[in-house]
Amino acid sequence: MAGPGPLALHGWDWLQLLGHFLLLSLLSVGGALTTAPEMHRYLVLQQRWLSETQFSSSITLAQAAPGPNILFVALLGWNLGMNSGGPLLALAGVVLSLTGILLPSTVVTHLASQWGHRNRHLRAVRAFKQGMAPVVIGLMLATGWILARASQAGGRGWPLWLLTATTALLIWRTRLHVLWLLAAGALLGILGVV
Amino acid sequence: MTERETLPEDQPGPRSLTDLFLTFTWLAVQGFGGVMAVAHRELVERKRWLTQAAFVEEWAVAQIMPGPNVMNLSLVIGGRRFGWRGALAAMAGMLALPLGLVLLLALAYGRFGGHPAVARALRGMGAVAAGLILAAGLRLFGALRAHPLGGATCGALAVGAFGGVALLHWPMPFILLGLGTVACAATYARLDP
Numbered sequence: 001m002a003g004p005g006p007l008a009l010h011g012w013d014w015l016q017l018l019g020h021f022l023l024l025s026l027l028s029v030g031g032a033l034t035t036a037p038e039m040h041r042y043l044v045l046q047q048r049w050l051s052e053t054q055f056s057s058s059i060t061l062a063q064a065a066p067g068p069n070i071l072f073v074a075l076l077g078w079n080l081g082m083n084s085g086g087p088l089l090a091l092a093g094v095v096l097s098l099t100g101i102l103l104p105s106t107v108v109t110h111l112a113s114q115w116g117h118r119n120r121h122l123r124a125v126r127a128f129k130q131g132m133a134p135v136v137i138g139l140m141l142a143t144g145w146i147l148a149r150a151s152q153a154g155g156r157g158w159p160l161w162l163l164t165a166t167t168a169l170l171i172w173r174t175r176l177h178v179l180w181l182l183a184a185g186a187l188l189g190i191l192g193v194v
Numbered sequence: 195m196t197e198r199e200t201l202p203e204d205q206p207g208p209r210s211l212t213d214l215f216l217t218f219t220w221l222a223v224q225g226f227g228g229v230m231a232v233a234h235r236e237l238v239e240r241k242r243w244l245t246q247a248a249f250v251e252e253w254a255v256a257q258i259m260p261g262p263n264v265m266n267l268s269l270v271i272g273g274r275r276f277g278w279r280g281a282l283a284a285m286a287g288m289l290a291l292p293l294g295l296v297l298l299l300a301l302a303y304g305r306f307g308g309h310p311a312v313a314r315a316l317r318g319m320g321a322v323a324a325g326l327i328l329a330a331g332l333r334l335f336g337a338l339r340a341h342p343l344g345g346a347t348c349g350a351l352a353v354g355a356f357g358g359v360a361l362l363h364w365p366m367p368f369i370l371l372g373l374g375t376v377a378c379a380a381t382y383a384r385l386d387p
Contacts, residue, residue, distance in 0.1 A: 025260060025261065026260050027260065028260050028261055028262070029258070029259070029260050029367050029370070031257075031262060031263050031366070032262035032263070032265075034366065034367070057303065058300075061296060061299055061300055061303055062296055063228075063320075064226070064299070064316050064319070065226070065292065065295055065296040065299045066222060066223045066224060066225050066226050066292055066295060067222045067223065067225060067229065067288070067289070067291075067292020067293070067295065067296060068222065068225070068228075068229050068262055068264045068265055068288055068289070068292065069228060069262065069264075070262040070265060071289075071292060071293060071296045074293055074296065074297070075296060075297075075300055078297060078300060094293070094297070098289070098293075102261065102262075102265065102285075104260070105259070105260040105261025105262075105265075105266070106261060106265070106269060106281070106285065108259060108260055108261075109255075109256075109259040109260065109261050109266045109269060109270070110269055110270075110273055110278060110281050112255070112259055113255055113259075113269075113270045113273060113274075114273060114277075116255065117274060123382060123385050123386075123387055124382065126381075126385055127378050127379075127381045127382035127385055128254075128378050129251035129254055129255065130247075130251065130341065130342060130381050130385075131343075131374070131377040131378030131379070131380065131381030131382065132251075132254035132257075132258065132370075132374050132377060132378060133247075133250040133251065133254060133334075133337075133338060133341060133348070133377075134338060134341070134343070134347075134348040134349075134351035134352045134355070134377060135254075135351055135352070135354075135355045135369070135370065135373045135374050135377050136250060136253055136254045136257055136355075137250065137331055137334050137335055137338065137352050137355075138331075138351065138352035138353060138354065138355025138356040138359075138373075139257070139355050139356070139359060139366060139369065139370070140230070140253075140327060140330060140331040140334065141327075141328060141331035141332075141352070141356045141360070142355065142356045142358075142359035142360035143228070143230075143327050143359075144324050144325070144326075144327035144328035144330075144331060145324075145328070145356070145360040146359070146360055147228070147320065147323060147324035147327060148321065148324035148325070148328070150320065150324075151317055151320030151321045151323075151324060160317070160318075160321045161321075163318065163321040163322060163325070164321045164322070164324045164325040164328070165325065166325065167321070167322045167324075167325025167326060167328075167329070168325040168326075168328040168329040168332065169329075170325075170329075171231075171235070171325065171326055171329035171330075172329040172332050172333060175239075178224050178231075178232055178235060178326060179224055181322050181325075181326070182224075182226050182319050182322050182323070184318075184322070185318035185319045185320075185321055185322035185323075186315040186316075186318050186319050187315075187318070188318045189314040189315040189316070189317050189318025189319065190311050190314055190315045190318070192314060194314075194317065194318050194321060
């Protein structure tokens with residue numbers, strides 16, 4: 001993932017990076033990927049620490065790999081470290097980026113959730129949790145829809161939609177394990193069916 | 195929704211910090227293209243740590259708070275029984291093994307990323323991942339029947355949120371704040387004091 005000459009980070013730069021991620025963490029309402037545009041502006045356009053290719057492949061790889069999407073931030077840190085000197089710095093970059101993006105939001109969410117649980121019988125707390133339910137379910141369906149459309153890129157259209165719909169039906173109506181379906185999806189892809 | 199307690203004592207829950215760590219590790223490594231659909235299946239349907247209604251409530255909290263949704267969900271569930279140590283155990287489970295895997299993948303990608311079969315396999319898995327999330331949404335929709343606002347109003351709110359984000363491409367925080375405020379206020383009016 002070598003880019004067209006991104007700059008190396010030095011001591012003070014790492015601190016700035018940490019500060020930037022700590023701030024972004026508190027602003028990251030609505031999911032891991034909502035902060036990606038701001039990270040792109042800062043890391044690629046403003047500081048020139050990462051190349052475009054390094055940035056976009058970090059997101060693609062994190063989505064392809066199992067685990068939470070926030071791991072794209074770990075890959076950004078990895079690439080920053082590799083640009084600055086090698087695998088040891090890259091590991092340090094991973095730790096620094098993940099700590100920055102997770103620490104503030106974790107503290108805030110934990111405190112809020114403990115408070116909410118202690119006061120769970122308050123009418124306002126019940127109204128909040130139950131009232132958000134239909135909206136949140138609508139957003140969940142929207143995420144599925146957006147992912148289905150994204151997987152169309154470069155694909156053949158209807159076979160991919162059929163695969164998505166079949167998966168949704170099977171999971172909705174049966175107890176078939178998720179991993180079988182993912183394996184089937186990969187196989188159909190390799191065979192060129194979808 | 196009669197089920198107000200999110201983790202009632204008579205319901206199975208995490209037995210220990212190790213149990214939390216391993217459960218969330220297992221959940222995370224199945225989560226290709228996002229962990230939420232798998233989280234719903236494992237926590238509600240297989241482990242039964244949460245009811246459908248409780249899952250939606252915790253998911254709402256996870257979405258409205260800053261931070262990645264699935265990380266927030268894990269720390270809320272871990273923190274419920276075991277405080278901040280549980281929150282950390284659940285988050286560590288969610289991150290440790292997947293982090294190792296994604297770094298290996300980054301190394302492998304440098305060598306094999308250009309192969310067309312890799313891209314095709316990823317596309318097939320992406321379509322399946324989308325189906326998983328749609329199914330989780332459809333299942334949770336069933337839990338709305340007992341909602342204080344009634345099925346029709348809930349349906350309209352869900353369709354509104356879906357349309358705003360999926361079809362009109364409005365920013366998700368606006369929808370959460372806008373429709374969410376309306377929904378919470380209406381629910382507040384319907385609930386017993």
